[in-house]
Amino acid sequence: MIHDIITNPYVIQIFKAVLVFGAVLQIVPGLVYFERRIAAWIQDRVGPNRVGPLGALQPVADVIKLAFKEDITPDGADRWIYRLAPLLVYAPAILAFTVIPVGLDTQAAHFDLGIVFLLTVGSFGVYGLAFGGWASNNKYSLIGGLRASAQMISYEVALGLAVISVVMTAQSIDLQVIVQQQYSAGGTLLGLHLFGFDGFLSWNVFRQPLAAIIFLIASFAETNRLPFDLPECEAELVGGYHTEYSSLKFATFFLGEYVAMLTMSALMVTLFLGGWHMPWLDVPAVMGDASIWTILISIGIFTGKLTFLLFFFIWVRWSFPRFRYDQLMHLGWKILIPLSLGNLGLTALGGILGWNWLIPLPF
Amino acid sequence: MNPNRGKSKAPDRRASAPLPSKRTLEKELSKGATGEHLKSVFQVEEEQDEEDSQRLIMNFGPQHPATHGTLRNIFTIEGETIVEADVEIGFLHTGFEKLAEHMTYQQWVTVTDRMNYLSAINNNVGYAVAVEELLGIEVPPRCQALRVIMSELSRIGDHVLCVGLQAMDLGAFSVMLWAFEKREMVYDIIEAVCGARLTTSWTRVGGIMRDVPPNFADEVYRFLELFPPLHAEIHYMLKTNRIFKDRVQGVGVVDTETALSWGLSGPIGRASGVDLDVRRDKPYLGYDQYNFEVPIQDSGDSWARYLQRMDEIEQSLEIIRQAMATLPSGPVVHEDFKTSLPKKQAVYTDMESLIHHFKLVMLGHGIRPEEGASIYSSTEAPCGELGFFVVSDGSDTPLRIRIRPPSFYNYAIFPRLVEGGMISDSVAILSSFHVIAGELDR
Numbered sequence: 001m002i003h004d005i006i007t008n009p010y011v012i013q014i015f016k017a018v019l020v021f022g023a024v025l026q027i028v029p030g031l032v033y034f035e036r037r038i039a040a041w042i043q044d045r046v047g048p049n050r051v052g053p054l055g056a057l058q059p060v061a062d063v064i065k066l067a068f069k070e071d072i073t074p075d076g077a078d079r080w081i082y083r084l085a086p087l088l089v090y091a092p093a094i095l096a097f098t099v100i101p102v103g104l105d106t107q108a109a110h111f112d113l114g115i116v117f118l119l120t121v122g123s124f125g126v127y128g129l130a131f132g133g134w135a136s137n138n139k140y141s142l143i144g145g146l147r148a149s150a151q152m153i154s155y156e157v158a159l160g161l162a163v164i165s166v167v168m169t170a171q172s173i174d175l176q177v178i179v180q181q182q183y184s185a186g187g188t189l190l191g192l193h194l195f196g197f198d199g200f201l202s203w204n205v206f207r208q209p210l211a212a213i214i215f216l217i218a219s220f221a222e223t224n225r226l227p228f229d230l231p232e233c234e235a236e237l238v239g240g241y242h243t244e245y246s247s248l249k250f251a252t253f254f255l256g257e258y259v260a261m262l263t264m265s266a267l268m269v270t271l272f273l274g275g276w277h278m279p280w281l282d283v284p285a286v287m288g289d290a291s292i293w294t295i296l297i298s299i300g301i302f303t304g305k306l307t308f309l310l311f312f313f314i315w316v317r318w319s320f321p322r323f324r325y326d327q328l329m330h331l332g333w334k335i336l337i338p339l340s341l342g343n344l345g346l347t348a349l350g351g352i353l354g355w356n357w358l359i360p361l362p363f
Numbered sequence: 364m365n366p367n368r369g370k371s372k373a374p375d376r377r378a379s380a381p382l383p384s385k386r387t388l389e390k391e392l393s394k395g396a397t398g399e400h401l402k403s404v405f406q407v408e409e410e411q412d413e414e415d416s417q418r419l420i421m422n423f424g425p426q427h428p429a430t431h432g433t434l435r436n437i438f439t440i441e442g443e444t445i446v447e448a449d450v451e452i453g454f455l456h457t458g459f460e461k462l463a464e465h466m467t468y469q470q471w472v473t474v475t476d477r478m479n480y481l482s483a484i485n486n487n488v489g490y491a492v493a494v495e496e497l498l499g500i501e502v503p504p505r506c507q508a509l510r511v512i513m514s515e516l517s518r519i520g521d522h523v524l525c526v527g528l529q530a531m532d533l534g535a536f537s538v539m540l541w542a543f544e545k546r547e548m549v550y551d552i553i554e555a556v557c558g559a560r561l562t563t564s565w566t567r568v569g570g571i572m573r574d575v576p577p578n579f580a581d582e583v584y585r586f587l588e589l590f591p592p593l594h595a596e597i598h599y600m601l602k603t604n605r606i607f608k609d610r611v612q613g614v615g616v617v618d619t620e621t622a623l624s625w626g627l628s629g630p631i632g633r634a635s636g637v638d639l640d641v642r643r644d645k646p647y648l649g650y651d652q653y654n655f656e657v658p659i660q661d662s663g664d665s666w667a668r669y670l671q672r673m674d675e676i677e678q679s680l681e682i683i684r685q686a687m688a689t690l691p692s693g694p695v696v697h698e699d700f701k702t703s704l705p706k707k708q709a710v711y712t713d714m715e716s717l718i719h720h721f722k723l724v725m726l727g728h729g730i731r732p733e734e735g736a737s738i739y740s741s742t743e744a745p746c747g748e749l750g751f752f753v754v755s756d757g758s759d760t761p762l763r764i765r766i767r768p769p770s771f772y773n774y775a776i777f778p779r780l781v782e783g784g785m786i787s788d789s790v791a792i793l794s795s796f797h798v799i800a801g802e803l804d805r
Contacts (some may be wrong), residue, residue: 322606327606
């Protein structure tokens with residue numbers, strides 16, 4: 001009876017979904033703490049160190065503080081859209097995370113159209129920002145919302161083109177296949193063994209370096225992080241699209257932003273850094289294909305890479321000034337999109353000419 | 364939806380043709396206006412509305428993160444471009460000048476701190492120099508040298524902070540905190556010298572509060588040793604940053620002619636090529652003994668103002684070095700005790716000093732410049748030329764003190780600079796001007 005229930009595919013599916021949602025929600029407060037400590041370290045400060053051991057409970061205190069704040073809906077705000085906006089930021093970000101393979105055969109929802117689903121759902125986030133800016137009946141918010149929608153739509157093009165290059169390389173839009181394909185070449189580039197560095201040379205970051213850089217830049221813009229945080233830009237627009245938001249509505253915006261950052265980093269790991277592949281160690285072969293240890297170790301490897309990328313995001317945020325609006329558009333439309341189109345053309349050419357190191361053709 | 368979205372009409376003082384309002388319409392109707400006439404009235408209103416709906420009036424301030432004080436900028440924007448800009452000042456008007464008419468010359472020193480709270484020492488010194496010039500007294504050499512050292516330290520603190528805030532307004536938050544940390548070294552010295560950090564009230568007419576503590580020289584030498592590498596670090600962080608350069612280069616350009624005609628002074632004027640520095644051109648406190656250069660830039664944009672401040676910090680360090688090397692010993696207060704207080708120990712032990720102390724402290728026997736005497740005296744504050752125009756009526760309180768605050772003159776050109784630029788440029792320009800609201804509104 002119990003065995004029937006726990007092996008029921010629907011139950012397993014629900015369990016997985018709850019696990020991933022729960023995990024992501026638990027990671028965000030940790031991420032906020034992580035960010036604050038790193039920011040303090042960069043800025044020669046101490047950072048939060050009062051609540052709990054080393055200040056680790058600070059996020060809890062922050063959440064409690066936010067929950068008890070007065071929830072203000074400004075006069076003249078469009079009430080329903082105003083309430084909907086934070087959810088529209090948060091929901092797509094966490095939905096997109098469901099298709100990310102965080103370990104061997106471990107994802108909340110596995111289906112073949114992984115990347116298409118991710119890009120589709122991910123681009124819904126812009127509605128949240130635009131609605132939030134528009135519905136709060138505040139000029140700063142309106143400009144913030146406008147900037148957000150223009151920026152996210154512009155950079156989505158470059159991001160999508162970079163992803164297509166990877167898809168052409170992998171010959172698949174299934175994220176699991178893309179990960180497997182990155183280590184199946186034996187970790188070598190051009191078939192070369194380079195001083196023992198060949199463990200990770202088949203990762204897409206080496207096969208598609210240009211696409212990786214474009215993807216990285218565009219993902220900063222997509223998540224509205226510095227140097228692309230024009231939509232919130234506290235120096236000019238006070239708080240941008242979330243100027244009027246307070247209490248848990250603001251917390252949801254905040255959560256959405258961090259989940260989006262998490263999703264983008266996870267996607268970057270999956271597409272370019274070999275997913276849960278460990279260089280010089282074939283985990284499934286050593287630990288057994290379907291063993292629980294294989295899955296746990298692969299999740300650990302993935303988390304390690306993810307942590308590095310998140311650190312990178314935070315590092316950049318506390319080091320750079322932000323762009324001006326026209327410079328942002330210039331970079332997006334005149335530099336990144338032509339470059340990614342060129343890269344796409346080159347990849348297609350490689351496919352036709354049969355450059356095996358770039359695209360391991362199955363035929 | 365809010366029907367007013369997009370065509371909000373904040374009061375525009377420059378609105379040229381008044382729109383036909385409901386009242387006009389009623390008036391027209393009562394006059395028996397025909398349909399054709401009314402149609403034309405409506406049409407004008409509609410066209411005006413349509414034109415206006417492209418524009419948005421946006422307030423930057425009086426409470427806004429970018430203004431660093433209570434300034435109000437009213438921008439009319441079209442998309443991201445600022446079409447019209449106007450400024451409103453006076454939110455921090457405190458009546459410092461009026462206060463002077465009711466306070467004695469010594470008492471008013473404390474008020475000068477509150478004007479520019481980021482470089483209070485320079486204000487103290489500027490005021491003290493003005494009254495001393497009015498009285499025709501010269502302070503002892505040790506006092507002069509100490510005033511120079513402290514002024515330059517304060518100038519460094521102010522410039523470092525300004526550079527940090529400039530970076531912060533462009534998004535580089537870390538640089539601001541680094542700058543705050545560097546400024547802390549300056550404030551430690553200031554605190555050791557006078558006990559306060561921001562509102563120092565350090566100078567007296569005819570001298571300074573008290574001699575510096577014994578470890579002063581060590582502290583200053585330590586600062587001179589530690590500060591240059593940190594300064595270089597901030598400079599390296601910003602000058603090699605492509606985004607920072609793109610944001611400030613070619614933004615808010617003021618040419619030399621314009622700078623002169625708008626009365627820009629200090630680092631802002633010199634960044635536009637106005638070769639003026641009160642310390643060199645009209646030396647006070649023996650600035651002519653020190654060997655320093657007046658750096659100058661020619662491009663006149665926000666980038667030049669940033670470089671100018673960074674260069675001036677180096678010159679200030681140089682002046683401090685020279686002043687420390689030649690720091691004389693001796694009294695720090697003018698020896699004529701008709702104007703300055705004798706030492707406390709002397710007051711307790713010496714009849715003469717006790718009388719002086721009593722007469723100075725009790726009203727009616729303090730500093731009294733002769734009737735009708737007036738002076739305009741200017742010093743070089745971190746923001747520019749800081750002038751005091753002091754008129755005496757022969758009593759204990761001045762008849763009138765007029766301040767020439769550098770920020771007031773520097774800020775006047777600001778709305779002309781931002782027009783035609785983008786919203787983000789306004790922040791890049793405002794932060795490079797380093798407007799202190801307390802000084803601006805007095």
